[in-house]
Every structure is written in C-alpha cells, then in structure tokens.
Amino acid sequence: MEYNLYKSNSVSSSTPSGVSGSVGYPGGPVSNAAVALGAAHPDNPYFGTAARLRYYAADVGPRVSTIDSTFTRLVAGLKGTQGAWDFDTAFLYSENKVSNERTGYLARAATFALLNPTATNVAAARAKSAAYAALPAGSYWRIGENAGLNSAALYAALSPVVSNDAKTQVTQIDFKASRELGKLDGGNIGLAVGGEFRHESVKLDPSSGTETGDVIGLGYSAYKGSRNVGALYAEMLAPVTKSLELSAAVRADRYSDVGNAFTPKVGAKWTPIKEFAIRGTLARGFRAPSAAENGEGGLAAFSSAIDPTRCALGVTSACSPASVAVITSPNKGLQPEKSESTTLGFVWDPLPKTSMSLDFFQIKRKNEINQEQTSASIAAGQVSRDPSTATAIPGDPGGITAVLAKYVNSASTTVQGADLDFRQGFDLGTGNGKMTVDAKWTHLFKFLRKEKDGSEYDFAGTHGNCDVTNCIGTPADRVNLGATWERDAIRVSTIVNYRGKLDNKLFKNDPAGCASFFADGSDAPNGCKLASFTTVDMSFRWLANKNVEVFGTIQNLFDRIPPLDPLTYGAQSYNPLDYSGALGRYLNVGVKYKF
Secondary structure: OOEEEEEEEEEEEOOOOOOOOOEEOOEEEEEEOOEHHHHHEOOOOOOOEEEOOOOOOOOOOOEEEEEEEEEEEEEEEEEEEEOOEEEEEEEEEEEEEEEEEEEEOEEEEHHHHHOOOOOOHHHHHHHHHHHHHHOOOOOOOOOOOHHOOOOHHHHHHHHEEEEEEEEEOOOEEEEEEEEEEEEOOEEEEEEEEEEEEEEEEEEEOOHHHHHHHHOOOOEEEEEEEEEEEEEEEEOOOOOOOOEEEEEEEEHHHHHHOEEEEEEEEEEEEEEEEEEEEEEEEEEEEEEEEOHHHHHHEEEEEEEOOHHHHHHHOOHHHHHOOOOEEEEEOOOOOOOOOEEEEEEEEEEEEEOOEEEEEEEEEEEEEOOOEEEEHHHHHHHHOOOOEHHHHHOOOOOOOOOOEEEEEEEEEEEEEEEEEEEEEEEEEEEOOOOOOEEEEEEEEEEEEEEEOOOOOEEEEOOOOOOOOOOOOOOOOOOHHHHHHHEEEEEOOOEOOOOOOOOOOEEEEOOOOOOOOOOEOOOOOOEOOOHHEEEEEEEEEEEEEEOOOOOOOEEEEEEEEOOOOOOOOOOOOOOOOOOOHHHHHHOOOEEEEEEEOOO
16 A cells, blocks of 8 residues: 655746736636726826826736645555466555645736726726725825835735635556466567556636636636546567567547547567667557546637738738737537557667667647637637727728637647667776766657648647647757766766757748748848757766665756747747746755655
C-alpha cells in the first residue's frame, strides 16, 4: 500500500491592470475599449467634458495570483503467482484540489461607475457589487497623483478578490497477468493480458465575476464532466529467430460518453549483426473528448486574426493580425480522435560506448478535436463588433471584439519528421569518473492540417498554429546537445537547447504574406523571419548519503534574451516558446530527504 499527500503553494505577480481591454463570457463579449473619465470627475483635465481614459492602476497594485494545490494518491495492490501466470492487481484513488486567488484585477462595473458615474453605470455597479452599493453616493476613484485620497472601502469595491476552485478525481481498479507461452529459435514467447475500470470526474469553477464578464483583463473558463471507462488489453512478444523479433498489442476501450475504441499495434526489429538493427512500428490510437470539449462550460481566451471585412473596405490596420477574444463552447456532438502512426529507423552501435539511431515518423490524426479556426469563424460571420471603433470609411462596421467558436472535429492533421540520436561514453581513468555526451535533433518535414472544406495549412517552420499553440510557433528544427560527468555520488550535466528560425507567417505560403509589418509597411522582423534561439542549462546532484540528496539547476545560464516576436499575443513582444529567455537566468537549489 502507498499513500501520497503533496501540498504546494505558488505566488506570481504581473503588471497592474489597465482600465480597458475586451473580455468574453458565455453571454457574449464585453468591450472595454472606450473607457470614459466623466465630465464631473475631479481629475478630468477637461472638466465639463468627458474624456477617453488610458490608465494603469498602479495605485491598486500588481495583479497577484496565489495558487494552493493539494494532491492525494492512494494505491493498494497485490502481486503473486498462480501456476505459470504472474499477476498484479491494484486499486487507485487520486484527487487534486486547486484553489486560485487573484488580487489586483478591476471589477468592470465598479470601475466604470467610479470613473464616470452616469445613471446607467451606477445602476449596473449597484446590481453587481454590494461593496460598491455601500459606498457614499457620488464616490469617485481618484487617479494619478490624487490616488492617496481613495478609501480602503473604495478599493475593496474597485478590486475585489477573484477566486476559483478546481477538482479532479480518478478511481481505478486494474488487473494484469503475464506468462511465457513457448519457445522459438530466438527465445521465449511472452504474453501479457489485463483490464481496468475507472471513473473520472473533473470540475473547474469560473473565476468569480468572469461568468458575467465583470473582470477586466481576465477571460472565462469553466467545465464539468464525468464518465466511466473500461478497457481490456493484450500484448505478445515473439523472438522468431535470434535476429528477428515481432511484437503485437491490442486494446479495447469502452467510454460511457463516446462509445468504443479498438487500437492495435504491431512492431518488428531485425538485427542482422549485433551492432546494427532495423526497427519499425504500425499503430492506431484513440482519444476521447475531454470534459472541457464535450462537457458543460466554455472558454473565453484570445487569439490573433485578420479582419477581412474591414481590410477589404480599406481599413489598413485590419489587414494585420490583431488580438481578439475567442469564446469557445463545448460540443456534445464531437467524435473521438483516431490516429495512425508509422515509424521506421535503425540503431547502430559501432563501438561498445557509441550508439546512433535515426527514426522517421508519420502521425496522422483523424477527426482531430480543435477549437474552430478563428479565420473560419470570422469568415462565417460568427463575430461581435464594436461600432464605436468604426472609421469614417463608408460601411465600416467597427473592430471585432469577440469571435464565437466551438470545438470541432477537423478533417485531419499529418505530421512527418525524423529523430536523430547520438550517444558517446568516455572513461576518464581511475578516480576521474566517466562522461557521456549526446546529441538529439528533431526535424519536421510537415505539420499539415486539413479542414473539412478542403483547405490546408502547413505550420512546420512557421508562427502557426495560433488556434492551438497560442501563436508560439511550430519550429521545424530542435536540437539538444548534452554532456554529463559522473563520479561516485556526484553528477554534473550541461545541455545546449537550440530552436530553429521561424517564418513570421501564419502558415506556409500564406497569401497574406508576412504576419507583421513595421510602420513603413516593411516585413517585421526584417525578412519576415524570427531568429533562432539558443540557451544553456546546467544541473548537479550530490548523494550525501543514502537518505540525503542535494540538487540544483541553472536555466538559461548566460541570461540570453530571445529575439523580438511582434506577433505573439501571450505577452509584450516576446515569444513564450522561448520561455527561459523571457524569464532570464533562473537558479533552483534543493535538498531531498528520504525517510
């Protein structure tokens, strides 16, 4: 029996909130693009005339998120032998509870009423906030150098604590058994069979206030669902000869919400000489929709998109991708994803401490579950607009504030690539330990997504897919170079991480051309390419004794700054794909004690 209890607490902070910014919630989009400082507001420099306001609430303080997590896991099992069979059965219960408390975010209704107390704004704030209703009539949020005049009660109404809870549970029982069936020229035939039953449940409550779009700068996310899953599986390994090994596996699943799945896999390995082997696999896969995709709830987030309607009218700014809110709803009609994968490659060990492998792979996913393409939703007119942002151009409907989408089954996605792995070991002599160097390279030939209308998008080596990857890009090349030195209880490792350059386009051969432009109309960055990015990480471990381990890591050792990325909407002009560069040099040191 095993029982685990893990508690963690993390605190992060970011810049103060602005007073503007569109958000989305299940009822639709909320635009905060035009925030007015009332004509009678004492800090209005144009006293007597309402003024449009851009303001970062430094007086409220930074936006702070405090996350508390409690993970519980209980496993009880039994192993044994019955005749020729070895068996293993176990019961598992796991639960994860997470609470997230945020401060520093502005309540939209109270913000509008305290900046511009019109009858409409005051009524909306009183309906949504008891803290605002308790303020003296005619209260104003004093800003800038006069922020010190605000009361604690006003700030409590202006920026209440925003919180939400999440919980996941899994209860499972399984049984596995294995035995040898007979003998072939290459060795014994191995057989393993098993089955499992589990109950899954997940629940994510929306952050308080986001269900009505009342939190500036914070989108809506919530889901709820549960299901039962049963599975039977078997696997066989047959060493037909000393040089040929065949394997086969099969799995049958039954999901209470989406039906049945049957997923086989076959593999072969041929070793004509002991230093060289050819290997390959054929397999099918299956993924059931998650509770967020076919359950209850929804998601309001952000993406980047071009507005073809306004662009065609001559609104130049609409011809470049801009941030838009995307409100995505679950879809009860989703079908499970199915996949077919193929691998073929070789392993070559020319020397006892030298190993090289090269594998080509293709993975094709059918009925892939994705958020509806933002561009497709816009083309279908599934948008909400803000007429107040319209220009003087005739027919300008105003900018897009939100795109209304849902989870859909795309036609297919095909990924083709290759993995190259090299490893070399060295003995450094008596008392000097040993060293291992390795190199890994992954190259994508294509990452092709095909929609049901026949349109195709290849994202390999580009900034896409913005609907799935948050516009962090799909590098065609990744390289990791490593070196590890070990002696007795000490181990030190260094890893060089390389991410290849990216075309700053939404997909290959995009007719729209570069996704970003400088003010003079030229491609941004120059040549419409994001430069490659390389970082170095180091780690160490010292086993002081059988109970104590001292460890540490340094990420981004040389404090590299990532290249400018004008498209990514996840932050201001940096690429979250290069997260270590955004964070800078990061040091982590710890001690582990085993009881």
